[in-house]
Amino acid sequence: MTYLEQIEQYVAYYPATAFASVPASCGVTQLPAYPGVDVHVWAEDYCELADGTGAEIARFRLVG
Amino acid sequence: MSLAALNHRKLTTAVSASNGIVDMLNAIWAAVQPTVTTYVDGTTRVFTPGGTGWTWSRYQNAGVTEAVYASPPSGSLAQRIIIAGATTTPSPSPTMIIDTYLANRLHIGINKNSGSFNAWNAALPFTSGQWSGYVQIGTNSPTAPVSFIIFESEETIQIGMTTGSTGQMYGAGAGALVDPDTGDAVDGESDGRIYGMWTGGSSVLSQTMLTNTVVNTFMWHGGSATNAHFLTFTPNSATMVATLREIVITSQTAANRTTRAGRFPASVMYATCVANWCGRIREFRLIRAATFGQRVDSAGVNKGYVFASSTTTPGDSVLMEY
Secondary structure, three states: OOHHHHHHHHHHHOOOOOEEEEEHHHOOOOOOOOOOOEEEEEOOOOEEEEOOOOOEEEEEEOEO | OOOOOOOOEEOOOEEOOOOOHHHHHHHHHHHHOOOOOEOOOOOEOOOOOOOOOOEEEEEEEOOEEEEEEEEOOOOOOOOEEEEEOOOOOOOOOOEEEOOOOOOOOEEEEEEEOOOOOOOOOOOOOOOOOEEOOEEEEOOOOOOOOEEEEEEEOOOEEEEEEEEOOOOEEEEEEEEEEEEOOOOOHHHOOOOOOEEEEEEOEOOOOOOOOOOOOOOOOOOOOOOOOOOOEEEEEOOOOOOEEEEEEOOOOOOOOOOOOOOOOOOOOOEEEEEEEOOOEEEEEEEEEEEEEEOOOOEEEEOOEEEEEEEOOEOOOOEEEEEEEO
């Protein structure tokens, strides 16, 4: 699975997702299947999903 | 040149008081805690270099067990293996990989180049190093009774979890599982090993687990949550890559894994990564159909223990060499 597919798989599982922070190294800057999710690139090596209030929902690493 | 051979030892089976997450973690703890000083065959559990006894610790939150984690008796990369879970989702939520975190379910992860224990749900549970993320083991409230049969070697841990009274199993393992066996430095970590973890996922192992892929299988990686997973660290990196055991035959039977003289051949097992050769799965061998936990002797000498899908019904089997 691509990085994008992995991230979108998590977003599908957590429908409250409004924000997705993703590692810069993964190259993902938007989620075409979820245009309402705001993608933020950060320096951490894991992803974090948050809801509309900014509350963290899930954290995950990507399979290379 | 191959790494030093691993020697697998079997701990006493621990029966969980219930199928709840806390009781399951406490059962694991009962099997592995440092006061356990012998293996089922009566040999001493040695916790120092050269031995196979991992030093396990238990983390309790206000007296409630949420994690058990282990340090190996030897090794240069400070690996740690952790099994964790809780009745709720902690904050921050545990960092997963491929799977989602679910309350009331066991999860396993591995860290290399570890510092001290931080928090099981921290982004880096061992403060520093490279963290795998968690994958699931089994389901929420698996059918009772639940018991744990755990094997230790110098650098790996394998876990069998029985569910119900019919002998079905969930399985998982972690550690320095793979020997690149190539002699090329870039194929392994600085210590020549490849570290990783595997889980059968939320499905029980199947009697055809060495033929199956994705689910009901052994040391295979499916790309969706709850699938079986086998992930290894890319050497000198925090990246984990999908890893697959190499399928060498599609249907083993007791007959075609027995020689005319009545011996049981034990074939070396290999793994591949998504874009590279991975290596030899250390001291795991394909063997004739048997049951989980069974000890295999040759002329009265212990040759190893069986990892299989059931404690009662013979099926695809792997010998973990003694």
